[in-house]
Each structure stands twice: as C-alpha cells, then as structure tokens.
Amino acid sequence: MNAFSTFTRSACIAGCLLAVATTSSLAADKVIKIGGLLPMSGPGSYFGAQDKQGIELALDQLNKSGVNGYKFEIQYEDSACGPLPASQAAKRLIDQYKPDVLIGEECSDATLAIMPIVEEAKIPLINAGSSSIKITDPGNPWTFRIMPNEVMQGVDIATNAYKRLNARTAVLLHENTNAGIGNAQVFADTFTKLGGKVLADIGFGRDVNDFTAIATRIAGMGQADVIPTYTLEGQGLKITQALMQAGVVKGGGGNSIQLGTIWLPFGFEQKAGKAALGYIRIVQFDPTDQRSQVHDFVQAFKAKFNSEPTHLNAHAYDQILLIADVVKRGGMDAQSIRDLLAQTKNFSGVTGSVEFDKTNQNIKMDTVHYMETKPDLSWTSLKWN
Amino acid sequence: MSSIVLQQAINGIVVGSLYVLVALGLTLIYGVLVQINFAHADIVTLGAFAAYGVTHLLSGNYLAGIAAALVLGAALGWLINAGIFAPLRERGSELLPLIATIGVSIMLQNTMLALLGPIPYAFDTPYSNQVLRFGTLFLTMQNLLIILVSSISIGLLYGFMKFTFLGKALRAVSQDRETAGLMGINPNHLIMLTFVIASALAGLGGAMLGPVLVLTPFAGTSVIVKAFAIVIIGGFGNVEGTILAGLLVGLIESYTTQFLDPGLIDIVVFALLLLTLAVRPTGLIAERREENV
Numbered sequence: 001m002n003a004f005s006t007f008t009r010s011a012c013i014a015g016c017l018l019a020v021a022t023t024s025s026l027a028a029d030k031v032i033k034i035g036g037l038l039p040m041s042g043p044g045s046y047f048g049a050q051d052k053q054g055i056e057l058a059l060d061q062l063n064k065s066g067v068n069g070y071k072f073e074i075q076y077e078d079s080a081c082g083p084l085p086a087s088q089a090a091k092r093l094i095d096q097y098k099p100d101v102l103i104g105e106e107c108s109d110a111t112l113a114i115m116p117i118v119e120e121a122k123i124p125l126i127n128a129g130s131s132s133i134k135i136t137d138p139g140n141p142w143t144f145r146i147m148p149n150e151v152m153q154g155v156d157i158a159t160n161a162y163k164r165l166n167a168r169t170a171v172l173l174h175e176n177t178n179a180g181i182g183n184a185q186v187f188a189d190t191f192t193k194l195g196g197k198v199l200a201d202i203g204f205g206r207d208v209n210d211f212t213a214i215a216t217r218i219a220g221m222g223q224a225d226v227i228p229t230y231t232l233e234g235q236g237l238k239i240t241q242a243l244m245q246a247g248v249v250k251g252g253g254g255n256s257i258q259l260g261t262i263w264l265p266f267g268f269e270q271k272a273g274k275a276a277l278g279y280i281r282i283v284q285f286d287p288t289d290q291r292s293q294v295h296d297f298v299q300a301f302k303a304k305f306n307s308e309p310t311h312l313n314a315h316a317y318d319q320i321l322l323i324a325d326v327v328k329r330g331g332m333d334a335q336s337i338r339d340l341l342a343q344t345k346n347f348s349g350v351t352g353s354v355e356f357d358k359t360n361q362n363i364k365m366d367t368v369h370y371m372e373t374k375p376d377l378s379w380t381s382l383k384w385n
Numbered sequence: 386m387s388s389i390v391l392q393q394a395i396n397g398i399v400v401g402s403l404y405v406l407v408a409l410g411l412t413l414i415y416g417v418l419v420q421i422n423f424a425h426a427d428i429v430t431l432g433a434f435a436a437y438g439v440t441h442l443l444s445g446n447y448l449a450g451i452a453a454a455l456v457l458g459a460a461l462g463w464l465i466n467a468g469i470f471a472p473l474r475e476r477g478s479e480l481l482p483l484i485a486t487i488g489v490s491i492m493l494q495n496t497m498l499a500l501l502g503p504i505p506y507a508f509d510t511p512y513s514n515q516v517l518r519f520g521t522l523f524l525t526m527q528n529l530l531i532i533l534v535s536s537i538s539i540g541l542l543y544g545f546m547k548f549t550f551l552g553k554a555l556r557a558v559s560q561d562r563e564t565a566g567l568m569g570i571n572p573n574h575l576i577m578l579t580f581v582i583a584s585a586l587a588g589l590g591g592a593m594l595g596p597v598l599v600l601t602p603f604a605g606t607s608v609i610v611k612a613f614a615i616v617i618i619g620g621f622g623n624v625e626g627t628i629l630a631g632l633l634v635g636l637i638e639s640y641t642t643q644f645l646d647p648g649l650i651d652i653v654v655f656a657l658l659l660l661t662l663a664v665r666p667t668g669l670i671a672e673r674r675e676e677n678v
Binding site: 040041042043045046048049050176202203204205206207208209210212213214216217220233234235237238241244245246247252270271272273274275 | 389392393396397399400403494498502503504505507509513514516518523525528594597598599600601603607608610638639642643646647648650651
C-alpha cells in the first residue's frame with residue numbers, strides 16, 4: 001500500500017468519525033435544559049423532595065420519544081426556601097448550567113428573590129408553589145405562575161367560609177413570611193367585607209416549635225368559627241395538635257374548623273391523627289378527578305414510587321408538561337419558550353388547566369379543590385368549585 | 386383571665402424545661418473546656434430520631450426510646466471528644482475544635498437528610514394525646530413527662546456535681562486543669578466524662594423534644610439558638626444560672642404569645658440577652674468563672 005492510499009484511507013476514516021461525531025453532537029444539542037430551583041434543605045425541603053418525584057416521572061415519559069426532536073434534561077440547585085440561598089442558587093445555575101427555562105421556587109420569599117435575576121438573564125421561570133400576589137402583580141415578563149395566587153385562593157376560601165360554613169368569627173394563624181402574611185390579609189379583608197369578624201391575627205416565626213401557648217390564647221378568646229392557617233407542613237402538624245389539646249377544634253371536642261390552603265401535602269391527616277378531624281383545605285390536585293390523564297398519572301406515579309401522588313408531585317409534573325407543550329408549539333430557547341408560554345391557552349395538566357393573563361398569572365380556578373378530613377382520617381372532596 | 390395566666394405558666398415551664406435540658410450540655414462543656422460544641426444541636430436531633438425509631442420498633446414503648454436516645458447521645462459525646470476535641474486539644478488550638486464541630490454538625494445534618502429524608506416525621510408518643518384537664522387548665526401526659534424527666538435529670542446532675550467525688554473532681558478541672566492534674570485527677574478522663582454527660586443530656590433533650598418539635602434532620606437547629614441565648618443569660622458555664630434562664634425564657638415565650646404576639650418572641654428573648662450582657666455580663670447568677678460548673 002503506497003503512502004497516498006494510506007493517507008486517503010486515514011482521511012476517509014477521520015472524515016467518517018468527524019461526521020458521526022458532528023451528527024451525535026447535533027443530536028445532543030437538541031436538548032431543552034431545565035433548571036430546577038427547589039428547596040432541598042431546611043423546613044421546606046419536603047417540597048423539593050416531592051417536586052423531584054413529579055419531575056422525574058414527567059422526564060421519564062417525555063424522553064422516551066422526545067418532543068419535536070428535543071429531549072429534556074434538568075439540573076437542580078438547593079434554593080432552601082429562603083431569599084438568600086435562592087438567589088445564590090439561581091445565579092449559580094444560570095452561570096454554570098445556562099438553562100433554557102427554570103422551574104421553582106416553592107416559597108414566595110425565595111421566588112421574589114429569584115425574579116429579578118431571571119429577568120436580567122432573560123430566562124423564563126415557571127412557578128407552581130408561591131402564592132404571594134407580588135409575584136405576578138406587578139411581576140415581570142419572565143415569571144409565570146400556574147396556580148392561583150393568594151388573592152384568588154384567599155377570596156375563594158373566605159367566601160366559602162362565610163357562605164357555606166356560616167362562619168362569622170375567625171382567628172388567623174400564619175407564618176411571618178410574604179405568603180403567610182399576604183394569604184391571611186386577603187382572608188381577613190374578604191371575610192370582614194362579607195360581615196365576619198377577625199378575633200385575632202397571630203403571626204409567628206418558622207423557628208417556633210411549641211404551639212401550646214398559641215392554642216391557649218385562642219382557647220381563651222371564645223368561639224372562633226374558623227381558623228385559617230398558613231404554614232409549612234411541620235408547623236402545621238404541631239398547630240393542629242395543639243388546637244386539639246386545647247379543646248379548640250373538632251378533634252379535641254371544640255367546634256372551630258381549621259382552614260388551609262395548598263401548603264400541606266396529602267398524608268397530613270394521617271400524621272396529625274384525630275386532631276385533623278374536620279380540617280377543610282384547598283388542594284390543587286384531586287386524585288379522584290375522572291379525567292384520563294389524571295388516572296394515568298396516578299397509576300404511573302404509583303408504579304414508579306409505590307405511593308400515592310401529592311399535589312406537590314402533580315404540580316411539578318405539570319410544570320414539565322407545560323414546558324413540553326411549549327416545545328411542541330415551537331419553543332427552542334429561552335426567548336421563544338417565554339413568548340410561547342405567554343400565549344398559553346387551555347393547557348390541560350393533571351392539576352387543572354392553565355391560561356395566562358397579561359401578568360403571566362394562570363386565571364383558571366379549576367386547580368382549586370376543597371377537601372375535608374373525615375373521622376377515619378381519610379378525606380372527601382367537597383366539590384365546592 | 387387568671388386561669389389563662391396559670392395555663393401559660395404551665396406552658397412556659399414545659400418549654401423552659403426542654404430548653405434547660407439542651408442548654409445544660411452546652412454550659413457543661415463550656416464550663417470545663419471553654420469551648421462551644423456546635424454539633425450539640427445535631428445530637429439533640431439524633432436523640433429525637435433514636436427515640437422515634439425505638440418507640441416505633443417497640444410498638445409505642447416511649448420509655449425505651451428515651452433510654453436509647455440517652456445512650457446514643459452519650460456514645461456520640463464520647464466519639465466527638467475522642468475523635469475531634471481531644472486530638473485538636475493536644476495541638477493546643479482553641480479555634481480548630483470550634484470549626485471542627487461546625488463541620489461535624491453539617492456532616493450529621495446531611496447524613497440524616499440523606500438517610501431519613503426531609504419530610505417532617507409525626508412523632509406521637511402514647512402520651513401525646515392524653516390530655517389531663519383540671520377545670521379550664523390542661524396538660525398533656527407528654528408535657529407532664531417532660532417536666533418530670535427534666536426535673537429528675539436536673540436534680541441528678543446537680544447532686545452529681547455537688548456531692549460525688551467525680552463531680553467535685555470535674556469542678557476542680559473546670560477551675561484549674563493543671564492544678565487538678567497535680568492533685569492526681571486525670572483531666573482528660575474528666576473532660577471525656579463531661580462530653581458524655583453533656584451529650585447524653587442532649588440526646589435526652591431530643592427524646593423529650595421529638596414529640597414537640599417539627600421532626601426533621603434540622604430540628605435541633607431551631608432550639609439551639611435559644612439554648613445559646615439561655616447559656617449566655619444564665620452565665621456561661623453556670624448550671625444554676627442556665628436552669629433559671631431556661632425556665633425564664635420558656636415563661637417569656639408563653640406570656641409574649643398571650644399578651645403581645647408570638648412574632649415578637651425572638652425580639653423579647655434577645656433583648657433580654659442584650660440587657661443581661663449590658664447589666665450583668667456574668668449572667669443572671671453572678672459567680673466568678675472559676676467557680677462555675
């Protein structure tokens with residue numbers, strides 16, 4: 001073999017290798033990079049743990065065949081449910097991973113801290129857990145919220161308390177965060193406008209462990225028909241048990257009804273025991289929903305994780321499906337994903353449907369479901385919406 | 386109103402008793418070593434999880450859970466001293482043990498997070514929901530147990546320190562380690578004993594706190610800041626001062642909740658801390674430092 005043919009053969013092999021490498025590289029480039037800003041440490045870390053399950057399930061399903069030739073990958077950063085760690089995590093994720101779209105955070109204070117960072121980086125952020133009105137009002141063009149905000153939830157639950165439960169007095173319990181204070185304020189405003197009376201507005205820090213003193217104070221106020229409570233799961237459990245021990249709520253022989261919103265996952269009732277009897281709260285996922293996609297999601301979740309899905313699992317699942325929907329409509333980078341997100345109408349997820357208004361707030365209320373804890377600690381859907 | 390005031394006093398004593406259990410360990414170690422163990426909070430958490438695990442394994446035997454937490458705490462105290470404090474003490478550094486315990490704390494928290502997950506555990510003992518009612522007053526059996534266990538532990542510790550040879554030797558080491566050594570006392574053994582007692586108290590505190598706390602791998606962190614404040618208010622290394630300060634903080638929390646707002650608890654407690662530092666920098670019960678512990 002002469003030198004020329006050796007060179008030619010080597011060149012052909014090199015060319016083929018280069019072609020294969022280029023093709024592989026192009027295929028690998030067809031990836032939508034998702035940044036996950038989730039609380040994975042601290043008292044809100046149960047959010048992150050459950051969100052990740054929903055995300056994993058959605059990615060498994062989507063990456064089997066891809067969407068418009070795109071696969072999806074995700075990288076997480078621990079945003080720890082607080083403004084400082086969240087903003088640090090967002091900067092790290094954006095600088096190092098360069099995502100096309102972000103999802104998170106769960107806690108309003110953390111989301112509010114992230115928002116200016118995503119706006120500056122021009123990367124869309126999809127949020128499913130933060131209820132503070134400030135996130136979308138005034139909000140920014142890059143932040144989208146797929147669940148009802150505190151005003152939508154607060155007005156609804158206060159109206160239902162007054163009209164359906166005939167409640168005339170309320171004691172507000174909330175953590176001293178943007179979301180806690182905001183939710184309680186909306187309830188108070190709506191309830192008093194309807195003619196109800198707020199007996200006390202009790203805020204507390206996330207470091208409070210023993211709620212017996214608070215329950216004692218409430219017991220000393222006389223009859224509070226409803227006790228709207230806005231706190232994370234851990235403190236929520238302790239509050240409910242303390243209210244039972246003080247004889248305030250039904251589980252302890254009292255008449256007050258605790259009301260709550262989406263902060264508590266399914267399984268709360270079993271942990272709280274009989275203290276949760278009669279607790280009425282909003283959940284944003286109804287696993288008994290008859291739609292086939294809900295049924296399929298529940299079955300797939302059970303098969304993968306051997307447990308029932310919570311609304312946190314469902315929310316995270318919907319966030320990924322919404323991104324896939326946008327990619328299906330032509331989204332391929334941060335700017336196009338943002339623009340197509342803003343045009344979303346009638347996206348149907350397992351928690352409900354999504355249609356954004358001009359502030360990027362989902363205007364659909366079919367994600368709100370009310371449930372009540374029964375004596376056997378199971379729950380029943382109240383079908384109020 | 387008087388019944389509410391009395392009820393809040395009971396609530397305050399329960400919370401204060403828990404704080405005392407946690408703070409005593411911190412003050413003991415500081416009294417002997419003039420060092421702070423930042424991993425103390427995580428021993429509290431591990432004690433809570435040990436009590437939770439054993440109680441569930443033994444079908445609700447909470448007393449066995451308390452014993453397990455006590456033993457685990459003692460074992461961890463021995464380990465932390467043998468593995469970290471003792472070797473670093475030999476190098477003569479005062480800063481290194483402090484930083485090392487921060488490292489141990491982070492490591493323990495993340496190990497628990499990996500093994501136990503972040504979702505809060507509901508630790509109900511057979512006594513959690515048994516409520517004793519005396520007219521308008523109420524007290525759960527769990528809270529009664531907290532007061533009893535704390536009182537007995539504090540009494541035993543006090544008796545040990547004041548009336549036993551080992552307790553006296555320990556106080557001698559805290560006053561002057563070198564001179565105590567010349568008197569035939571082995572300071573290293575007594576430092577080890579201090580760690581074991583302090584950590585056993587932390588484990589015990591965890592077992593009692595577990596049903597009260599939001600039980601996650603970060604549970605101890607939520608009480609340790611208060612415990613540090615109590616140690617400072619009571620006087621660093623001062624056992625009697627720590628007991629008094631712990632109960633005082635518990636009562637302040639209850640009455641702040643009743644008459645002001647629970648959101649103001651930290652402001653009131655830390656205002657007391659600043660006031661103590663300004664007016665009585667040696668703590669509520671003023672003693673010369675050499676006589677502490």
